[in-house]
Amino acid sequence: xxxxxxxxxxxxxxxxxxxxxxxxxxxxxxxxxxxxxxxxxxxxxxxxxxxxxxxxxxxxxxxxxxxxxxxxxxxxxxxxxxxxxxxxxxxxxxxxxxxxxxxxxxxxxxxxxxxxxxxxxxxxxxxxxxxxxxxxxxxxxxxxxxxxxxxxxxxxxxxxxxxxxxxxxxxxxxxxxxxxxxxxxxxxxxxxxxxxxxxxxxxxxxxxxxxxxxxxxxxxxxxxxxxxxxxxxxxxxxxxxxxxxxxxxxxxxxxxxxxxxxxxxxxxxxxxxxxxxxxxxxxxxxxxxxxxxxxxxxxxxxxxxxxxxxxxxxxxxxxxxxxxxxxxxxxxxxxxxxxxxxxxxxxxx
Numbered sequence: 001x002x003x004x005x006x007x008x009x010x011x012x013x014x015x016x017x018x019x020x021x022x023x024x025x026x027x028x029x030x031x032x033x034x035x036x037x038x039x040x041x042x043x044x045x046x047x048x049x050x051x052x053x054x055x056x057x058x059x060x061x062x063x064x065x066x067x068x069x070x071x072x073x074x075x076x077x078x079x080x081x082x083x084x085x086x087x088x089x090x091x092x093x094x095x096x097x098x099x100x101x102x103x104x105x106x107x108x109x110x111x112x113x114x115x116x117x118x119x120x121x122x123x124x125x126x127x128x129x130x131x132x133x134x135x136x137x138x139x140x141x142x143x144x145x146x147x148x149x150x151x152x153x154x155x156x157x158x159x160x161x162x163x164x165x166x167x168x169x170x171x172x173x174x175x176x177x178x179x180x181x182x183x184x185x186x187x188x189x190x191x192x193x194x195x196x197x198x199x200x201x202x203x204x205x206x207x208x209x210x211x212x213x214x215x216x217x218x219x220x221x222x223x224x225x226x227x228x229x230x231x232x233x234x235x236x237x238x239x240x241x242x243x244x245x246x247x248x249x250x251x252x253x254x255x256x257x258x259x260x261x262x263x264x265x266x267x268x269x270x271x272x273x274x275x276x277x278x279x280x281x282x283x284x285x286x287x288x289x290x291x292x293x294x295x296x297x298x299x300x301x302x303x304x305x306x307x308x309x310x311x312x313x314x315x316x317x318x319x320x321x322x323x324x325x326x327x328x329x330x331x332x333x334x335x336x337x338x339x340x341x342x343x344x345x346x347x348x349x
Contacts, residue, residue, distance in 0.1 A: 002026040002079040003236075006064055006113065007087035009033050009042035011192045012129065012183070012228060014049060016084055019229045021053040028077055030070075031087065032063040036094070036101075037193045044346075045190055065109040071116035078122075082236060085113050085128040088160075091194055092133060092308045095156040106159035107166075114170045125177045125239035127232065130164055130272065132184040132221070132313050133157035141280065142221075142314035145182070145272050154308035164272060171270035177239040178269065181232060184276030184315045188225030188335060189342030196220075196283075197336070200290050200298065201343050209299040210287070216302055218283040219312045221276040224330035224338075231275040234324040240271045276315025277328045289332045293340035 003020055007013035008029025017027045029049065033042050049057050064070040064087050074080070089095075089105035110128065117123045134149040134157050152158040167178045187197040203210045212218075291298055305311070320326040343349075 001081065002028065002077065003082045003084060004028045004030065004074065004077060004080040005084045005086065006030045006070075007085070007129075008049065008059065009046050010086060010090075011045075011190055012186060012225070012232075013084075013086040014045040014190055015188075015225050015229050016086065016232050017049050017057070018052060019233055021049070021056055023233075026056045026079070027053060027058075028080055029057065029059045030062050030064060030073065031059075033061060036089065036091075041190075041193065048190075064112055065104050067112075070112045071119055074116040074120050074123075081122060081124045083113065083117065083123060083126045084232065084236060085110070085126060088129060090156075090192065092154045092156045093306060094194070095154050095159075096308055099155045102155050102159045106156075107162050110163040110166060114166060114176070117176050118170060118174050123176060125179070125236060126167070127179045127181065127236050128163065128167060130180045130182045131157065131160045132182050132274070132276065132315065133310075134161045134164070134182060135310075135313070137310060141312060142278070142316040143274065144316040145274055145319050153310070156308075168268055168270045172268035175242070175269060177241070178271075179235045179238075179240060180270070180272040181235060182272065182274045182276075182315075183228060184221040184223050184274065184313055186223050186225055186228050188339050191225070191339060196286070197290065197339050198343070200287055201294065201340060204290065204294055204296050204298045205349055207299070209301045211301050211303045212283065212287070213303050213309060214305040214311060216284050216300075217311065219280045219314070220283060220286065221278070221280050221313045221315045222286055222332050222335070223275065223277040223315075223328060224335035227277065227328035227330050228275055231273070231320060231324060231326045231328075234326060235273065235320075238324060240269045242267050242269050271323070273320040273324060273326070274315040274317050275320060275326065276313075276317060277330070278315055278317045279331070280312060280314035281332055286332055286336070289336040290340065293337040
């Protein structure tokens with residue numbers, strides 16, 4: 001089967017594309033390879049995909065938010081019947097200084113993907129990336145897909161919550177089967193330079209101090225990339241249905257139609273799942289694991305909480321375990337050394 005993967009030059013996109021190629025799928029990768037961080041790393045990921053996939057991997061350099069661009073591509077790629085939409089402007093902190101980038105890439109880009117799928121038809125399943133950031137300052141732990149997400153504390157979070165709402169609308173109105181995946185603090189080989197594992201490793205090796213926000217009183221559900229990929233593929237292979245309602249029946253439902261799990265209309269073929277490690281780790285323990293893998297101590301500078309950040313994240317994965325068979329297995333003690341080994345090899349240190 002042919003699958004179109006947006007954001008293929010990104011961290012998660014590269015790993016998802018590779019896993020699809022390894023299981024025998026044909027992949028069309030799409031990415032604009034922007035300079036939010038060093039494009040050299042993105043080009044290296046693409047080179048790895050080309051080496052592995054051969055003729056089964058084709059790459060299209062494209063800004064999906066450009067008017068009509070993605071629709072034209074999807075129309076051309078008639079063999080592609082599923083889309084994994086991972087292209088986005090990532091990063092909570094960057095959204096504080098360049099919010100316009102998030103409106104364009106996340107909201108306008110997601111809308112372009114939805115419109116292209118509607119116009120072409122024949123798309124069996126659209127799987128897209130959301131984020132644990134949508135839970136905002138939720139004090140209830142662990143975060144459940146049934147929790148309200150109407151209190152975002154960064155524009156990044158607001159943009160991802162907006163994508164979920166648009167997807168639900170398109171699923172209900174046009175029957176486009178969709179699954180949104182809320183990722184929790186993903187790390188691993190080929191990771192992004194703006195994420196904690198990369199930042200800490202780079203600073204420790206250089207002998208530079210690392211800033212630890214909220215004076216170290218933070219916890220994260222650190223999730224290794226291989227577990228995330230397993231969840232993405234499991235979701236892709238299980239498109240949601242209208243839960244027993246035919247298209248005609250669903251179209252005739254009133255505004256008082258029954259509400260399903262998570263507050264979503266049961267007639268819409270749209271589901272949302274958490275993909276996390278189901279462990280909330282102390283940030284200082286994560287740093288200690290990097291120190292151990294590098295064989296060096298960090299110079300730690302304790303700092304106050306950053307605007308838009310949250311103190312704790314913790315994924316309730318009951319729904320993804322039940323529906324997708326999602327079962328993350330990698331602890332930070334196992335995953336961090338794998339990331340450090342890749343970091344050393346990639347940078348020659």
